[in-house]
Amino acid sequence: MTDTPRPSKRNEIRAQNETLILQAAEKVFAEAGFGGATMQLIADVAGLPKANLHYYFATKEELYRRVVQNIFEIWLHAADSMDGADDPAEGIGAYIEAKMEISRRHPNGSKVWASEVMHGAPVIQDYLETTLRDWTRGRAALIQRWIDEGKMAPVDPEHLLYMLWATTQHYADFGHQIETLNGGRPLDDLQWQAAKDSVKSMILRGIGAA
């Protein structure tokens, strides 16, 4: 047995290289899709020989799975902003803010997730049926509580959640279209602020919480 379970130098190297490869993979999977992405291109972006990828991730699919899991984790944490609040204007406003910020900072992760779901979630179906389903039920219950307390209009909680996901992720997934309609330039700081304000005001007014 030559294993060293404690954080050794070997483990540090592994962690560093895994992160490097995962970042390159997220970019390439987002731009080319799973089928269009090649291990060679991911290796080039990461600045490593192709064989090293297979040393850290046995198959292309395993690498892809890790990329999808990453963005999912980030989104789950964004919900923390919603849970602490005790009225919808604050809670949903903060959730929109957090999701919009993720769309800006992690557009590639969002695209990989969208692509995975669009193709029938072949790799993360179990996540949808367990973690996401539980998450959704919990947040729908929270929204229903706000409705029962008269703090917002009696909207269908699930369709409100779909609207929140759709509108915020649109700025990542369809960022290229938005950029084209913006004269070929990405949204600048002011425009991102305007986007956040627009989404927040329209939705909060739409659910009677403005």
Add this chain to the structure above:
Amino acid sequence: MTDTPRPSKRNEIRAQNETLILQAAEKVFAEAGFGGATMQLIADVAGLPKANLHYYFATKEELYRRVVQNIFEIWLHAADSMDGADDPAEGIGAYIEAKMEISRRHPNGSKVWASEVMHGAPVIQDYLETTLRDWTRGRAALIQRWIDEGKMAPVDPEHLLYMLWATTQHYADFGHQIETLNGGRPLDDLQWQAAKDSVKSMILRGIGAA
């Protein structure tokens, strides 16, 4: 010259086979992405030998381009419902109705479009810069007119359009996720009606037109 420009039997056969192939291609491209789709699978779904596909569409990319153009045409026509109206509740309400119906009837076309845009619109970038840009400017001007006439709240017209696209197309592009959260069953007639009503009421209230 042996060409027969009039609608001959030869042209009918061509039109029939092209439609058959395009329907199969839309399904396969939606489910597997451009890179993941194979000409062999499209041929199998269409019930034709693979070589016939290349007889009607020279390359995989040409076939793909036609599929993308088809859904774009359908969406453009959906805007007619918006133009005839003289107030936002009617015009935008009808547009939501039309877009939701397309998400239900043509989910695969919507997915192919989403995938194309997410990957940087390598094939239909010119459409984004010409047709879509003109379309967007025209509808933004119409919305601004309604705002100036005091018929709705002073929202940013572009971000309203993004919200309309995002929310309606979400029911097609993320249909698999919605189905999973719905207990593994697709939305039935009543649930689709509830979805339409939810989206319409939240957005119309959100822009002060309810």
Add this chain to the structure above:
DNA sequence: GTCTATAGTCCGATAGAC
């Protein structure tokens, strides 16, 4: 842990008979 060379597979496209 790193890298080169290559095995083995699959796909897009075409040739050519019917």
Add this chain to the structure above:
DNA sequence: GTCTATCGGACTATAGAC
């Protein structure tokens, strides 16, 4: 216009030297 057989190229994954 239809179909079978196949070419040529690209890709994932691995073997094996360092």
